Amino acid sequence: MNKLPYNSEIEKTIIAILLLNKKIISDIIYTINPNYFYNIKNKLLFEYIKKIYLKYKKIDILTLIDNLNINNKINFLGGEKYIINIINIIVNPSNIKHYIKILKKKYILRELIKIANNIIKDSYKDNIDILSHLYKIEKKIFSLLNNNNKKNFTTIRKILKNIKKNILFKKKNKGLLSGFISLDKVTNGWQKSDLIIIAARPGMGKTSFALSMILKILKNNKSILIYSLEMSAYQLINKLLSYSTNINFYKIKNLSFNKNDLKKINKKIKKLKKYSLYIDDSSNLSIIDFKIKSRRYLIKYNIKLIIIDYLQLMNINNKNYKFTNREQEISIISKTLKSLAKELNIPIIAISQLSRAVEIRGGDKRPILSDLRESGAIEQDADIVIFLYRANYYYQYNTNKKYEKTELIISKHRNGILKTIKIKFLKKIAKFINF
Secondary structure, three states, X not given: OOXXXXXXXXXXXXXXXXXXXXXXXXXXXXXXXXXXXXXXXXXXXXXXXHHHHHHHOOOOHHHHHHHHXXXXXXXXXXXXXXXXXXXXXXXOHHHHHHHHHHHHHHHHXXXXXXXXXXXXXXXXXXXXXXHHHHHHHHHHHHHHHHHOOOOOOOXXXXXXXXXXXXXXXXXXXXXXXXXXXXXXXXXXXXXXXXXXXXXEOOOOOHHHHHHHHHHHHHOOOOOEEEEEOOOOHHHHHHHHHHHHHOOOHHHHHOXXXXXXXXXXXXXXXXXXXXXXXXXXXXXXXXXXXXXXXXXXXXXXXXXXXXXXXXXXXXXXXXOOOOOOOHHHHHHHHHHHHHHHHHHHOOOXXXXXXXXXXXXXXXXXXXXXXXXXXXXXXXXXXXXXXXEEEOHHHHHOOOOOOOEEEEEEEEEEEOOOOXXXXXXXXXXXXXXXXXX
C-alpha cells in the first residue's frame, strides 16, 4: 500500500522557524491549520506553539517545554531531545511561505485520497441516495478548494483597520450596484453574503424588475447567474432584447418588427453577446442541484450575483426530509440560500411570491412582511426584503403617461434603514427605470 503524501522535514522546518523567528510568527500562525501536519508529534508541537502564542503573544523554547511537561506530553515526543533536534535544523525564514504551500499541498492530497476512498466505499451500497451522495462529494471537494485559505480567526485590530479603510474609501468599497440610483444610495449596493428577497403579487413585475436590474449590472462587466424556473432562457433573452432596444416584447417574440427595429435588434445582439450572463432554466430545481450547480458555476465563470426566479418553485427532493406542510420545506430552502450566500461570499437575490392576504386586506394594499408566502423563515433569514408595489395594478388610474409610478418598499434591512423608493415602470415594454 502506498504511503500517504507528507514531508516530515518541511513540517519540522516550519516549527523551527516559528520558534526561532519572532517577527514571522504573527504573520503566519493564523494561516496554518494543525491538520496540515501529518506527523502526530509535529502536529502536537504546533498546537502547543499556537496555544502559547495566542495566550502570551510570544513563544520561546523554555515556555514550550514547560507547557508540554505540565500536560505530560513531553514523553510522547520522546523527551526534550526531539525539540532540540528541530531547532538545530538550518532554516531559511524567507522561504516560509513556500514551505507552508508545500505543507498545504500535502494535506490537500491526503484529504483527496480520503474522500476518494469514501466515495468508493459508499458507492458499493445498494440503498444509497445518489443525489445526496453526489452532493456530499461536491461539498467536500468544494470545501477543500474554497476554504483552505480562509482564516476564521481574526482580531479586533484587523476588523477596525478594515472598517477605517471602508470609511476613508467609501466610494471604492460599495457592494454590487443595482443600477437603481435611489436604491443603491440606501443599500450601498448588494453586499457579499447577503440574501435579498424581492417580493410581490403575480403580475406586479417581479421578473421584469430583476431583468431591468440585470441589464444595468451586466453593463458594468459583472458575471450573473440566474435560475429561471418559470420562464425559458429563450423568453428571458427576448425580454432583455426588448429592454435594450425599447421594442415591445411581443413584437420581438412574434417577429412583427420593421426594418428599423431589425437594425436596432442586430446592434443590441452584438452587445448582449459580450455580457457574462448565465441562465439555468431547469423547471424542477432541487436545493441540492442548486448548491452543486452554483458552486461549479462560481468557480468556472467567476459569478458575482445569483438570482432565483422564483423561490417558491424550488423543492427539497430528498427522501431524508419529511414535511407536514409547505412552510417547513420553504424554511429549509430559505436557510440554505442564506448559508450558500455566506459560503460563496456573493449576494443571492430570490424573487418571492406574496400570499393572497394582500388582496383580501382593505386599505391601499401595500405589502407587509407577514404577506410573504410561507413567510416565517424567509423573513428571518433574509438580510433585505423589498416589496414591489404599483398602485395602478389595483386601481387602474386613467393616465396617458408612458410610465407608472412604482414603489420599492424596503421592509427589512438588517444593516441599514427602512425606506420606500420610487422608480418608473414603462408600460409599453414592461421595463423599470430610475425615477
